[in-house]
Amino acid sequence: xxxxxxxxxKNAPRFxxxxxxxxxxxxxxxxxxxxxxxxxxxxxxxxxxxxTMVKEEAVELRDREMKRIRDDQAFDAARGKGEVEDLTLxxxxxxxxxxxxxxxxxxxxxxxxxxxxxxxxYSDRIDKLINGFGKDGVAGFSAAVLDxxxxxxxxxDLKEVYDPLISAYKAATPNVVKAxxxxxxxxxxxxxxxxxxxxxxxxxxxxxxxxxVLLTKxxxxxxxxxxxxxxxxxxxxxxxxxxxxxxxxxxxxxxDFERAFVDHPEWLPALGLPADFQNITREQMRPIWDMAxxxxxxxxxxxxxxxxxxxxxxxxxxxxxxRLTETSKLTLDSVDWNKWIVNFDAATTKGANQDKCLPxxxxxxPALLRCKERAAKRGDRELFGVxxxxxxxxxxxxxxxxxxxxxxxxxxxxxxxxxxxxxxxxQVAWALGHRDNGKxxxxxxIHVSAKAAAARINQISYITGAPAxxxxxxxxxxxxxxxxxxxQNSALLEAIRALNPTAPVExxxxxxxxxxx
Numbered sequence: 001x002x003x004x005x006x007x008x009x010k011n012a013p014r015f016x017x018x019x020x021x022x023x024x025x026x027x028x029x030x031x032x033x034x035x036x037x038x039x040x041x042x043x044x045x046x047x048x049x050x051x052t053m054v055k056e057e058a059v060e061l062r063d064r065e066m067k068r069i070r071d072d073q074a075f076d077a078a079r080g081k082g083e084v085e086d087l088t089l090x091x092x093x094x095x096x097x098x099x100x101x102x103x104x105x106x107x108x109x110x111x112x113x114x115x116x117x118x119x120x121x122y123s124d125r126i127d128k129l130i131n132g133f134g135k136d137g138v139a140g141f142s143a144a145v146l147d148x149x150x151x152x153x154x155x156x157d158l159k160e161v162y163d164p165l166i167s168a169y170k171a172a173t174p175n176v177v178k179a180x181x182x183x184x185x186x187x188x189x190x191x192x193x194x195x196x197x198x199x200x201x202x203x204x205x206x207x208x209x210x211x212x213v214l215l216t217k218x219x220x221x222x223x224x225x226x227x228x229x230x231x232x233x234x235x236x237x238x239x240x241x242x243x244x245x246x247x248x249x250x251x252x253x254x255x256d257f258e259r260a261f262v263d264h265p266e267w268l269p270a271l272g273l274p275a276d277f278q279n280i281t282r283e284q285m286r287p288i289w290d291m292a293x294x295x296x297x298x299x300x301x302x303x304x305x306x307x308x309x310x311x312x313x314x315x316x317x318x319x320x321x322x323r324l325t326e327t328s329k330l331t332l333d334s335v336d337w338n339k340w341i342v343n344f345d346a347a348t349t350k351g352a353n354q355d356k357c358l359p360x361x362x363x364x365x366p367a368l369l370r371c372k373e374r375a376a377k378r379g380d381r382e383l384f385g386v387x388x389x390x391x392x393x394x395x396x397x398x399x400x401x402x403x404x405x406x407x408x409x410x411x412x413x414x415x416x417x418x419x420x421x422x423x424x425x426x427q428v429a430w431a432l433g434h435r436d437n438g439k440x441x442x443x444x445x446i447h448v449s450a451k452a453a454a455a456r457i458n459q460i461s462y463i464t465g466a467p468a469x470x471x472x473x474x475x476x477x478x479x480x481x482x483x484x485x486x487x488q489n490s491a492l493l494e495a496i497r498a499l500n501p502t503a504p505v506e507x508x509x510x511x512x513x514x515x516x517x
Contacts, residue, residue, distance in 0.1 A: 026062050037065050042073045068196055075195045087193035089153050090146040092184045093126050125176055138164045151194040155201050162202050171205040178202045213403045214449045226396040228311035241270055242295045310392040312367040313384050317407050319364040321414030324407045330383040356433045415445035420452045
């Protein structure tokens with residue numbers, strides 16, 4: 001009897017409980033809609049409930065679960081071979097610092113190389129994780145957690161330090177700490193000291209993106225002027241006025257200034273001097289003499305504005321859209337001075353790994369010639385003697401009360417202006433050095449100004465082959481039609497009254513009645 005029941009059960013039709021989803025290694029319950037991991041990993045079949053009915057979450061949870069399973073298998077294999085190393089959290093953090101120090105040597109030579117700046121940042125954060133951050137009471141790991149075996153460190157132990165960082169610091173600090181902790185547990189996985197990378201569960205701090213504001217041509221020129229003078233607008237105005245005085249009077253001593261200020265007494269308050277020239281002391285006049293000498297030397301070419309080199313570099317960002325790192329590696333040989341083409345070497349470009357050649361805008365050529373002269377004076381082949389103009393840009397933006405700008409935002413400005421000049425997404429991507437046919441440029445780099453959009457709206461036309469008529473032309477045409485219709489109807493009304501003086505005839509009052517009449 002039991003054998004007969006077993007045979008009937010074996011041959012009975014089976015009903016499917018899950019269905020395919022089109023996602024690799026993911027199935028879905030027909031009854032509940034919950035997604036499952038269904039995969040062969042390390043020679044074993046795993047069927048794991050992902051506990052979600054959202055498709056996008058299922059993909060993320062699938063990757064996390066598969067990594068956890070592989071980590072378990074690697075840990076068990078290492079245990080079986082006796083290759084397990086007992087690491088504490090403190091030892092793993094110190095091991096990461098040693099590993100980063102070794103990778104600095106490969107910077108610029110290998111993909112996993114680490115820059116010296118990154119090493120300094122990571123080393124500082126590692127020391128703070130051990131000793132405390134010292135801001136708003138944010139402490140590092142306790143001695144008990146630091147001395148725990150890595151496999152016993154829990155997510156709660158990490159969040160005890162990580163979560164306060166999100167509220168106390170900007171997004172960069174907690175995100176760097178998360179990267180450090182992930183790398184720390186990766187070392188533990190490689191050495192068989194832990195089963196899982198617990199740090200992957202830490203939530204990434206969201207960066208508050210500031211609204212990008214496109215600079216107008218006038219604002220761009222004003223920013224370059226403020227960077228080159230490295231001074232406030234008041235000081236710049238004084239220097240420009242001094243240049244005008246030197247052209248008209250060429251003063252060299254106090255007596256030479258006297259004639260200029262007698263002819264133009266309004267210049268005295270503009271230069272910050274008392275209204276009566278006779279009462280000006282030598283101490284008050286000394287800064288004016290120094291300014292006159294400085295402006296004269298700049299005009300003669302024997303001196304240069306303090307921030308002129310930074311201003312030329314910012315102009316290069318605006319007209320070529322180069323990144324900070326790839327621009328800093330340009331040399332005099334990178335520019336074809338006859339054809340005016342800038343060549344970015346593939347070894348210095350990010351991601352694309354291909355040479356990039358851009359034409360030099362005519363407005364940029366004088367700046368590059370000045371850079372060439374500076375290189376000759378320095379005796380080297382570097383195109384730009386200033387490697388990082390961020391401080392100069394930040395100072396100028398504060399003085400002008402502009403939104404915060406960085407060298408990378410000038411790359412956005414370049415892409416946006418190139419797009420408004422008529423280039424399509426693919427052409428902008430080529431100029432930026434992207435290989436995605438414009439996807440990144442369209443979604444990230446191109447910002448459309450309201451002025452440009454308004455100009456395009458005025459060009460809209462729904463009549464094939466005819467431009468959109470101006471509103472004034474429509475109004476004039478309508479008034480002319482009304483006047484003509486009124487004249488016709490007045491003549492018709494007079495004719496009717498001549499035939500039948502007693503007939504009641506009313507004059508039309510609107511355009512529609514005039515047309516019908």
